[in-house]
Amino acid sequence: MSIKTSDLSLNDRLKKELADTTMRKAIANGQDALNTKRNAAFAELGNYEEWRENAAAVRHHVLENLDFYLNQFAENASANGAHVIFTRTDKEATDAALEIVKAKGVKKAVKSKSMVTEEVGLNEALEEAGIEVIETDLGEYILQTDDNDKPSHIVVPALHRDREYIREVFARKKGYTGDSVPENITRFVRGLIRKEFLEADVGITGCNFAVADTGTVTLVTNEGNGRFVTTAPKTQIVFMGMERIVPSFTELDMIFSMLVRSAVGGKLTSYLSFITGPRGEEDRDGPEDLYIIIVDNGRSKVLESGFREVLRCIRCGTCMLECPAYRHISGHGYGTLYPGPLGLALVPVLGGYENYSDVTKICSLCSACNDVCPVKIPLYELIYEHRRIIAEDEELVHAPEPFVMGAYGKVIASSGIYDFGSNMARFAKFLPKVGPLKEWTRERDLPEITGKRFRHWFKDHKKKGGKS
Amino acid sequence: MSHNVSFFATCLADTVFPDIGIQSVRLLEQLGCTVSFNPKQTCCGQPLANSGFHKKARATMKNLTTALLEDNSKYVVAPSGSCVLQVKEYPKFFKGDPVWKKKAEELAAKIWEITDFIVTVLGVTDVGARLPGKAVYHPSCHLSRLLGIKEQPLALLGNIKDLELVPIKGQDKCCGFGGAFAVKLGPLSGAMVIEKVDNIKAAGVDYLIGADGGCLMNMKGRIDKEKLNIKVLHVVEALMAGKEEGTK
Numbered sequence: 001m002s003i004k005t006s007d008l009s010l011n012d013r014l015k016k017e018l019a020d021t022t023m024r025k026a027i028a029n030g031q032d033a034l035n036t037k038r039n040a041a042f043a044e045l046g047n048y049e050e051w052r053e054n055a056a057a058v059r060h061h062v063l064e065n066l067d068f069y070l071n072q073f074a075e076n077a078s079a080n081g082a083h084v085i086f087t088r089t090d091k092e093a094t095d096a097a098l099e100i101v102k103a104k105g106v107k108k109a110v111k112s113k114s115m116v117t118e119e120v121g122l123n124e125a126l127e128e129a130g131i132e133v134i135e136t137d138l139g140e141y142i143l144q145t146d147d148n149d150k151p152s153h154i155v156v157p158a159l160h161r162d163r164e165y166i167r168e169v170f171a172r173k174k175g176y177t178g179d180s181v182p183e184n185i186t187r188f189v190r191g192l193i194r195k196e197f198l199e200a201d202v203g204i205t206g207c208n209f210a211v212a213d214t215g216t217v218t219l220v221t222n223e224g225n226g227r228f229v230t231t232a233p234k235t236q237i238v239f240m241g242m243e244r245i246v247p248s249f250t251e252l253d254m255i256f257s258m259l260v261r262s263a264v265g266g267k268l269t270s271y272l273s274f275i276t277g278p279r280g281e282e283d284r285d286g287p288e289d290l291y292i293i294i295v296d297n298g299r300s301k302v303l304e305s306g307f308r309e310v311l312r313c314i315r316c317g318t319c320m321l322e323c324p325a326y327r328h329i330s331g332h333g334y335g336t337l338y339p340g341p342l343g344l345a346l347v348p349v350l351g352g353y354e355n356y357s358d359v360t361k362i363c364s365l366c367s368a369c370n371d372v373c374p375v376k377i378p379l380y381e382l383i384y385e386h387r388r389i390i391a392e393d394e395e396l397v398h399a400p401e402p403f404v405m406g407a408y409g410k411v412i413a414s415s416g417i418y419d420f421g422s423n424m425a426r427f428a429k430f431l432p433k434v435g436p437l438k439e440w441t442r443e444r445d446l447p448e449i450t451g452k453r454f455r456h457w458f459k460d461h462k463k464k465g466g467k468s
Numbered sequence: 469m470s471h472n473v474s475f476f477a478t479c480l481a482d483t484v485f486p487d488i489g490i491q492s493v494r495l496l497e498q499l500g501c502t503v504s505f506n507p508k509q510t511c512c513g514q515p516l517a518n519s520g521f522h523k524k525a526r527a528t529m530k531n532l533t534t535a536l537l538e539d540n541s542k543y544v545v546a547p548s549g550s551c552v553l554q555v556k557e558y559p560k561f562f563k564g565d566p567v568w569k570k571k572a573e574e575l576a577a578k579i580w581e582i583t584d585f586i587v588t589v590l591g592v593t594d595v596g597a598r599l600p601g602k603a604v605y606h607p608s609c610h611l612s613r614l615l616g617i618k619e620q621p622l623a624l625l626g627n628i629k630d631l632e633l634v635p636i637k638g639q640d641k642c643c644g645f646g647g648a649f650a651v652k653l654g655p656l657s658g659a660m661v662i663e664k665v666d667n668i669k670a671a672g673v674d675y676l677i678g679a680d681g682g683c684l685m686n687m688k689g690r691i692d693k694e695k696l697n698i699k700v701l702h703v704v705e706a707l708m709a710g711k712e713e714g715t716k
């Protein structure tokens with residue numbers, strides 16, 4: 001996979017997702033449940049704004065000094081015995097992994113959930129090289145089993161599916177005969193995956209945060225699969241987005257508090273894994289070899305752009321959970337790996353405007369995301385700025401929009417033309433319902449325009465000495 | 469004390485919902501203000517700016533700035549959080565233009581959203597209105613989140629006699645309007661307004677009250693399409709209810 005997850009046009013994607021009522025119900029229920037939990041978790045913590053300020057400051061500081069911290073991390077991780085590999089592109093990143101698995105003669109890989117591996121298209125690259133890849137996060141496993149369906153959310157990848165659908169997938173693909181009770185499905189999957197953990201030659205993980213001053217890689221998971229992936233196989237490969245770093249455990253503590261509360265509404269996840277180097281002499285488990293592949297893949301470009309703030313992101317998914325547009329179309333409606341407000345702010349720079357300018361339209365500018373992002377990324381402002389850049393670049397906007405907007409701009413900039421135009425507006429109801437009118441009237445009636453104008457009333461009102 | 473107020477009607481209230489403008493003026497006058505209206509004014513330019521067409525929007529921003537400053541009043545008041553937000557953002561659009569930036573700053577500093585003006589500047593929360601029935605209040609996004617005007621409209625509505633405000637599910641969620649968004653991504657905007665109106669319907673109310681014409685037009689469009697018996701009112705219309713005798 002890459003950042004792009006669909007070949008359909010924006011309108012076709014929206015049409016498809018809006019028609020999927022089961023998905024819409026699942027997403028709405030998911031949003032409501034997770035938002036309630038998150039609000040409770042933060043209410044209990046208290047001083048929400050202060051926490052957000054501090055978390056934003058830490059992330060900001062890291063980005064301002066990213067070269068320093070990356071260097072420090074790489075030195076410390078190497079001193080711990082890990083192999084650190086810097087990669088510029090998705091291809092370089094997957095090539096680095098391929099080199100390792102080929103040298104080790106790997107046949108089977110187990111993975112814990114990682115967005116950056118999806119971003120660089122790791123699974124496809126490994127499979128092409130004849131390596132079997134098994135996703136072990138339950139959500140990802142559901143998607144993989146369901147003909148490699150795409151994640152609809154960055155934390156809860158199968159948020160768009162309900163339990164009945166999931167039961168049916170496992171019945172069809174894996175011979176599951178039980179009911180749709182989540183615990184029963186999970187038990188069944190657990191039985192299937194356990195064997196894979198023991199057989200796999202390599203474990204592949206993402207990295208929630210790297211700790212610069214100790215060279216530690218950390219993983220936040222709920223299912224225990226992450227722990228298994230990092231302990232059973234002989235070789236471990238970590239994929240890490242180059243901005244996912246904190247100076248020390250002190251900052252990590254605070255960022256985790258924000259991440260877990262935001263992502264799942266809990267105080268802590270069931271598992272927090274800290275991996276500092278490969279297995280030592282006295283260790284009873286852990287990989288013999290540990291590789292850390294640090295991925296740029298456009299992040300330097302973002303860092304240098306006016307959109308640097310979006311790299312503060314801790315991938316909690318909260319902005320998606322609050323987004324009223326995401327609610328009806330899920331991540332799939334965006335056609336991008338990173339959906340929702342985060343996606344709108346990040347993807348056009350990460351993947352280029354020429355490919356991803358349409359996605360910035362999926363926003364009513366309600367700014368709900370701004371109020372909940374735990375690291376205070378000004379998502380609304382970034383989306384707004386993308387729109388300006390796109391509109392002012394003739395290559396990117398498509399006729400007739402600039403023409404329509406230009407004509408409209410001329411009308412409203414002159415009170416004379418505006419007066420004439422708005423006096424004519426009462427005839428709108430006689431217009432054929434095409435274009436914008438059609439878009440409006442499919443689900444809504446047009447307001448009745450009577451021709452009565454405020455400005456005429458006001459003139460009259462003043463004439464009568466304010467007695468009308 | 470009489471306040472001189474230059475009224476910015478907003479294009480929507482000028483052309484589509486004249487009653488919002490009319491009742492705003494009557495209300496301000498009842499509260500002792502002297503209201504002027506400069507007919508050179510048109511639109512704040514938001515539909516252009518929100519779509520990214522900043523250059524094209526600047527001409528209308530200049531036009532509005534000139535019109536609203538010309539009256540030389542201490543305050544400019546408008547019945548829309550969204551348009552007030554846009555005007556307050558004007559200085560950002562004239563970063564490289566010190567002359568217009570200064571004017572934009574002057575205007576931004578003296579423009580007020582009407583409920584904020586009544587509560588904060590005039591210090592009034594009870595305007596003596598009466599409106600029997602149940603209502604849902606919709607806190608429009610730009611008004612409540614971006615301008616932070618949350619309590620003012622509620623304080624005013626809370627003092628309307630015989631009016632009961634009923635909470636709904638997803639109260640602070642966007643109604644799906646978003647200006648040009650509603651026609652650019654019509655089906656998605658439609659899905660959003662359908663959910664909003666479903667929640668309003670479930671509350672079993674007589675009125676939907678809001679402080680932004682655009683959002684109200686959107687929700688009213690759906691309410692009318694479903695032929696629901698819910699009357700849509702701008703907050704100024706609610707605040708003038710029950711005291712209109714003799715002013716028509």
Ligand code: SF4
Pocket residue numbers: 262312313314315316317318319320341342372373374375376377
């Ligand atoms: S942008 Fe903010 S809210 Fe959205 S995923 Fe990133 S950190 Fe979370």
